[in-house]
Each structure stands twice: as structure tokens, then as C-alpha cells.
Amino acid sequence: MHMVVRTFEKNEIIYSEGDEPKNLLCLIKGKVKIYKEGVGGRNQIVRVVRPVEYFGYRAAFSEENYVTGAAAFEASTIAIIPMRLIYSIVDRNAHLCNFFIRKLAKALGKSDERTVNLTQKHIRGRLAESILFLKENYGVEEDGCTLSIYLSREDMANLSNMTTSNAIRTLSLFAQEKMIAIDGRKIKIINEEALRKTSEIG
Amino acid sequence: MHMVVRTFEKNEIIYSEGDEPKNLLCLIKGKVKIYKEGVGGRNQIVRVVRPVEYFGYRAAFSEENYVTGAAAFEASTIAIIPMRLIYSIVDRNAHLCNFFIRKLAKALGKSDERTVNLTQKHIRGRLAESILFLKENYGVEEDGCTLSIYLSREDMANLSNMTTSNAIRTLSLFAQEKMIAIDGRKIKIINEEALRKTSEIG
DNA sequence: GGAAAAGCGTGTTTTTTAGCATACCTTTGT
DNA sequence: ACAAAGGTATGCTAAAAAACACGCTTTTCC
Numbered sequence: 001m002h003m004v005v006r007t008f009e010k011n012e013i014i015y016s017e018g019d020e021p022k023n024l025l026c027l028i029k030g031k032v033k034i035y036k037e038g039v040g041g042r043n044q045i046v047r048v049v050r051p052v053e054y055f056g057y058r059a060a061f062s063e064e065n066y067v068t069g070a071a072a073f074e075a076s077t078i079a080i081i082p083m084r085l086i087y088s089i090v091d092r093n094a095h096l097c098n099f100f101i102r103k104l105a106k107a108l109g110k111s112d113e114r115t116v117n118l119t120q121k122h123i124r125g126r127l128a129e130s131i132l133f134l135k136e137n138y139g140v141e142e143d144g145c146t147l148s149i150y151l152s153r154e155d156m157a158n159l160s161n162m163t164t165s166n167a168i169r170t171l172s173l174f175a176q177e178k179m180i181a182i183d184g185r186k187i188k189i190i191n192e193e194a195l196r197k198t199s200e201i202g
Numbered sequence: 203m204h205m206v207v208r209t210f211e212k213n214e215i216i217y218s219e220g221d222e223p224k225n226l227l228c229l230i231k232g233k234v235k236i237y238k239e240g241v242g243g244r245n246q247i248v249r250v251v252r253p254v255e256y257f258g259y260r261a262a263f264s265e266e267n268y269v270t271g272a273a274a275f276e277a278s279t280i281a282i283i284p285m286r287l288i289y290s291i292v293d294r295n296a297h298l299c300n301f302f303i304r305k306l307a308k309a310l311g312k313s314d315e316r317t318v319n320l321t322q323k324h325i326r327g328r329l330a331e332s333i334l335f336l337k338e339n340y341g342v343e344e345d346g347c348t349l350s351i352y353l354s355r356e357d358m359a360n361l362s363n364m365t366t367s368n369a370i371r372t373l374s375l376f377a378q379e380k381m382i383a384i385d386g387r388k389i390k391i392i393n394e395e396a397l398r399k400t401s402e403i404g
Numbered sequence: 405g406g407a408a409a410a411g412c413g414t415g416t417t418t419t420t421t422a423g424c425a426t427a428c429c430t431t432t433g434t
Numbered sequence: 435a436c437a438a439a440g441g442t443a444t445g446c447t448a449a450a451a452a453a454c455a456c457g458c459t460t461t462t463c464c
Contacts, residue, residue, distance in 0.1 A: 036314060038322035046314045062307035067315055090300070097299040098292070104306035105264035111313040112238060112248045113269055119320050119363045120240035123421070153442065161321045163422055168443060184430090184442090325451070355412065365452055370413060386412090386460090 003081045014070040014078065015056060021066055023080045025056035030076025031138060031149055035158065036068050044118075045159040046111070048073075050138055057083065058104065073149065118161045121199070126160040127170045128199035131180065131187060133159075140189075150185040174198075205283045216272040216280065217258060223268055225282045227258035232278025233340060233351055237360065238270045246320075247361040248313070250275075252340055259285065260306065275351065320363045323401075329372045330401035332362040333382065333389060342391075352387040376400075 005028065008014055014025065017037060032049040046068060049055045059066045060083045090097050117129060131147070138149040151159070157167035171187075174180045179195050181188040189195060207230065210216055216227065219239060234251040248270060251257045261268045262285045292299050319331060333349070340351040353361070359369035373389075376382045381397050383390040391397060 036318045038318050042322060044318045044321060046317055058307045058310050061303050062311055063304075064308075064311060067311050090303075091296050094293050094296070094299065097296065097303065101263050101292075101299065101302050101306065102265075104303065104310055105260045106266075108260050108306055108310045108313060109264055109266060109269050111310060111317065115248055115313065115317045115320060116238045116240050116246045118317060119246060120244060152440095164441090165423080165443090166421070168441095172443075354410095366411090367413090367453080368451065370411095374413075 005079050008072040008076050016069045019066045021059040026079040028077040031073040034068050043158045128195045130160040146188045207281050210274040210278045218271045221268045223261040228281040230279040233275040236270050245360045328362040330397045348390045
């Protein structure tokens with residue numbers, strides 16, 4: 001009945017679809033994906049978490065089991081706070097209550113936008129958008145243009161709703177077109193304007 | 203600074219993407235769609251509202267303008283409650299606060315599931331799912347199998363993430379396969395089991 | 405009541421995307 | 435150091451979905 005902090009190694013699962021939510025999680029250090037298993041082993045990343053953000057509490061508040069899973073993109077440090085503690089505080093702390101309302105409301109808006117982006121844009125648009133999203137969310141290295149997250153092609157695909165081969169193919173195309181430069185998992189944004197345009201028009 | 207009730211006619215817009223959210227809405231009677239404009243005039247219905255449900259408050263809580271629009275599927279009666287009233291109550295009423303947390307948390311879970319269903323299932327799966335969804339959400343007529351909502355083919359398409367012609371074609375196929383019977387906009391579920399299977403396997 | 409518009413049905417073509425197969429290159433673990 | 439496994443690259447084929455074209459029917463509105 002008290003908070004603990006533990007580390008998760010790269011690719012370690014933090015919780016799985018169907019698990020009962022007992023804790024509020026707070027990412028102290030690292031990078032985490034929230035994903036959903038789809039048809040034929042294909043996963044869809046629905047959200048990503050950066051430090052310092054809370055996650056894993058939605059299911060608890062709606063009294064359901066998790067409908068998504070969470071895993072560490074890279075070695076991560078996470079604070080684990082029993083939801084029972086939270087419930088008792090929320091009940092008499094309007095401030096905390098508003099905090100969660102706000103977080104949930106923002107996440108819902110993002111989720112709705114994401115639904116449309118993933119369903120209506122074409123492959124190039126979706127991938128361009130993912131690259132920009134990763135930049136906005138996790139930032140870049142000191143050079144100002146290399147994404148500071150290094151994802152496998154499969155994770156890029158799962159983020160962008162496409163097959164791994166299409167992610168590989170389209171990344172190569174973007175590199176040919178000098179919108180990005182790729183070196184293994186390192187993605188450098190060369191022409192952000194073009195990328196933005198691609199993400200908008202498809 | 204007080205609640206009003208007004209009616210909206212069929213297809214009338216209740217609020218639009220980009221509008222500033224000032225009110226909490228409550229659908230008293232009728233049926234409402236929450237949708238998002240996509241690429242090339244294609245809309246995606248992200249949620250539907252039935253009586254008696256609250257809607258239109260998400261954007262207010264997250265202090266954004268609306269990212270979705272709302273319109274009446276059919277003639278509807280709606281209570282309009284200024285958000286300013288709500289804010290003042292939420293601040294000191296833990297019960298109401300929990301109500302909104304719960305609603306938002308549930309909606310977010312649904313939205314995540316919807317994202318994956320819309321992106322990964324094939325046309326047949328998506329349409330079958332929409333039909334079952336409409337049954338669960340709005341129910342059936344006295345005969346126990348005719349959906350009590352009558353949508354245009356275009357709305358069926360917008361609900362299922364497909365073009366209007368594909369919605370028309372696939373509905374005809376389902377009718378040929380005796381899973382449903384169609385008579386204009388009337389959809390009768392003949393073989394729910396088959397429909398459910400179609401929605402699962404694609 | 406009749407013209408115009410909106411909605412529906414069906415067939416064909418084209419584009420987009422998934423699915424495979426194969427080769428090569430990097431890690432990982434022993 | 436080496437085998438095995440996992441990840442990346444590329445080409446080809448098949449399937450799915452969109453786009454288009456056209457005719458027909460129903461609604462809407464002067």
C-alpha cells in the first residue's frame with residue numbers, strides 16, 4: 001500500500017491487455033509505448049509516454065481491465081503507485097480531480113484525431129506524420145535534427161498503421177527524396193517543411 | 203447563465219470543428235453523431251450519442267476548441283448548460299468530478315478500440331461491426347431485429363471508414379448472404395451470429 | 405406537378421496496400 | 435569466433451479498396 005520504483009529493461013512488458021489495473025504508473029525515465037494487439041499479430045501503437053508522465057490509470061477509473069498493453073521502448077524507470085491511494089485522495093481533492101479530468105480530456109481529443117489520421121491518410125502521409133510526432137514528443141539530439149528515439153522498423157510500422165515492409169520501403173523513399181536521412185535506426189530530419197506537407201496531403 | 207432546451211432538425215449541425223466550447227450538452231431525445239472531417243470531404247463518425255447522454259464537454263475540460271463536430275441524425279431535443287455552471291460545481295463536488303472522470307475514461311478506452319478496429323479490419327469486418335454497434339447503441343424496433351436508426355449509405359460509410367460505394371456494395375453482399383435484409387434505409391438483422399463472425403475475422 | 409437534387413445500385417478500372425520470397429547484414433549468446 | 439536469430443532491404447505478386455462512370459429511384463422544393 002505504498003509507492004515503489006522499479007526499472008524495466010528494453011522491450012519489457014509493463015502491463016498487458018486484459019490485466020486488472022491496480023496501479024497508477026509514472027514514467028520517471030525512459031520511453032514507453034501503449035499499444036493494442038490487432039489482427040494477425042499486428043500491433044497498433046496508440047500512444048507513447050515520455051518522462052515525467054502518468055499512465056496506466058484510464059482502465060482503473062473506468063473500472064475495466066486494460067484494453068491496451070504497455071511496454072518499454074528502452075530501459076525505463078517507473079514509479080508504481082497503488083490506485084487505492086489515488087482513489088482516496090481524488091475523493092476529497094478537487095485539484096487532483098481536475099488534473100485527471102484534464103489529462104483524460106486531452107488524451108481523448110488526441111485519440112479522435114489519431115483515428116482519423118490513421119484511417120484516412122495514405123501510407124506516406126501516415127509515416128511522415130509519425131516522424132514529426134516523434135520529434136514533437138521525444139525531441140531531437142544536440143544536432144537539432146536527429147530524432148532522439150531509435151525505433152525498429154517494426155515499431156515505426158506499428159506506430160503508422162502499416163506493414164513492416166511498407167515502413168522500410170517508405171522510409172527509403174523519404175531518404176531518396178532527401179526529406180530525411182537514415183542510418184540504421186537513426187532518423188535525421190532534413191526537410192521538415194516537405195515532411196509536413198507530405199503528412200498533410202498524403 | 204442558465205440552462206436552455208432547444209430542438210435541432212434532422213442533419214442540423216450542433217457545433218463544428220474549431221468552435222469554442224461554451225456548453226455542456228445533454229441529448230434529451232433523438233440521435234446525434236460526433237464526427238471529424240477528414241481528407242477530401244470524407245467524414246469519420248467517431249462516436250454517437252443517445253438519450254440521455256451528456257456530450258460536447260471534452261474540449262471545454264481540456265481547454266481546446268472542438269476537434270470534432272456534432273450533428274443530429276434525426277430531429278433531436280438538447281439541453282444546453284453553460285460550462286461555467288459546471289466548473290463551479292465540479293470544483294466542490296467530488297461526486298460530479300468522478301462522474302466526468304469515469305465518462306472520459308470510458309470514452310478513451312472505446313476510442314482506442316475503435317482506432318484499431320477501423321484501421322486493421324477489412325471492409326466487411328468494419329461494416330458488420332458498425333451494424334452490431336448500431337444495434338447495441340440504439341436498439342431495435344418491436345420486431346426485435348430491425349435497427350431503430352435509419353442511416354443514409356453515406357453515414358454508414360462514414361461510420362465504417364469506407365467510401366459510399368463500398369458501403370452500398372457491401373450492404374448488398376450482406377443481404378445476398380442473408381445476414382441482413384435491407385429495405386431502403388431499414389436494416390434488419392437476420393443472422394446475428396454470422397454478422398458477429400464477419401466482424402471478428404474480417 | 406414537375407424539375408432538380410440527392411441518394412442508391414452496379415459494373416469497370418486504377419491505385420494502394422498487403423503478402424511473400426529471398427538475400428544480406430547485425431546483434432546476441434555460447 | 436561462430437552459429438543462430440532477429441532485423442533490414444528489395445523485388446514481385448496478389449488482394450483490397452478507391453475512383454469513376456452511368457442509369458435508376460426517391461426526395462425536396464418551387
